[in-house]
Amino acid sequence: MGVGVRPSGRRGRLGRVDLQNARVLVTGATGGLGRPTVARLAAAGARLALTARDEARLAELAGSLGNEPPLVVPADLTLPDQPQAVVDAAVEHLGALDVVVHLAGASGFASVGTEDDDALDELLLIDYLAPVRLLRAALPALRETKGTALVVTAVLAEGPVAGMAAYGAAKAALSSYVGAAAKELRRSGVRVVDARPPHTETGLADRPLTGTAPKLPHGKHPDDVAARLVQALVDDEREVPSTAF
Numbered sequence: 337m338g339v340g341v342r343p344s345g346r347r348g349r350l351g352r353v354d355l356q357n358a359r360v361l362v363t364g365a366t367g368g369l370g371r372p373t374v375a376r377l378a379a380a381g382a383r384l385a386l387t388a389r390d391e392a393r394l395a396e397l398a399g400s401l402g403n404e405p406p407l408v409v410p411a412d413l414t415l416p417d418q419p420q421a422v423v424d425a426a427v428e429h430l431g432a433l434d435v436v437v438h439l440a441g442a443s444g445f446a447s448v449g450t451e452d453d454d455a456l457d458e459l460l461l462i463d464y465l466a467p468v469r470l471l472r473a474a475l476p477a478l479r480e481t482k483g484t485a486l487v488v489t490a491v492l493a494e495g496p497v498a499g500m501a502a503y504g505a506a507k508a509a510l511s512s513y514v515g516a517a518a519k520e521l522r523r524s525g526v527r528v529v530d531a532r533p534p535h536t537e538t539g540l541a542d543r544p545l546t547g548t549a550p551k552l553p554h555g556k557h558p559d560d561v562a563a564r565l566v567q568a569l570v571d572d573e574r575e576v577p578s579t580a581f
């Protein structure tokens with residue numbers, strides 16, 4: 337950050353967080369929720385590092401933003417060393433980290449007793465272990481800035497749903513971890529937020545790691561959910577339950 341630029345991503349008067357020049361890492365940046373979230377963060381003046389697996393889609397997203405070009409870091413977060421590598425690249429490029437928004441994830445809909453081992457492993461890796469490793473990797477940088485990690489879990493974490501046992505269990509495990517982290521880190525000034533959106537029309541349910549999605553009611557609009565996530569960042573909220581969307 338250049339001399340004279342006010343520190344950002346910090347709590348200001350009235351407890352609001354200023355995103356102008358905030359240094360923000362977004363995972364799942366190219367997804368149905370990622371894209372509108374990234375657009376809003378860019379519009380608010382954040383400096384961005386964006387990650388997902390598909391390099392071409394990341395480059396296309398980066399090119400669509402009018403601001404300072406973001407750093408793009410193609411990575412598969414299910415590989416054990418990749419969360420740390422992504423955080424290291426973001427910190428090196430941005431100089432520090434004020435905010436991490438974790439949106440990478442995948443769905444799965446195999447019936448109980450029919451899940452194959454690969455699908456069970458993949459769901460736990462992407463929906464539980466990857467964000468836990470990401471938070472662990474980002475923590476030293478977030479402690480430095482008294483920053484924020486906003487982790488998107490899901491409404492599924494609030495109660496079990498038939499047909500989504502393994503997917504829901506991974507999200508519930510993550511939500512539990514994030515809730516404990518929020519309590520544990522509060523004194524250090526690091527804010528950890530569990531955001532649990534309801535079903536949203538991003539197409540996520542149409543590309544499951546296993547099974548077929550049951551017929552779902554029409555979901556939320558991705559722009560509205562993204563706006564709510566960014567509002568939670570700015571308003572210094574501590575939790576965004578499904579009813580808040």
Ligand SMILES: NC(=O)c1ccc[n+]([C@@H]2O[C@H](COP(=O)([O-])OP(=O)(O)OC[C@H]3O[C@@H](n4cnc5c(N)ncnc54)[C@H](OP(=O)(O)O)[C@@H]3O)[C@@H](O)[C@H]2O)c1
Nearest residue numbers: 364366367368369388389390413440441490535536538540
């Ligand atoms: N849509 C909903 O109804 C809903 C509701 C509640 C919670 N959520 C949660 O919100 C998050 C975002 O959902 P979405 O609807 O935006 O899904 P999406 O459109 O499918 O986007 C998923 C994003 O995650 C990335 N990703 C997937 N696997 C990855 C991996 N192994 N390593 C790194 N990046 C990976 C994808 O990019 P690549 O494929 O290029 O890697 C993409 O950018 C997910 O965690 C989801 O569970 C969604």
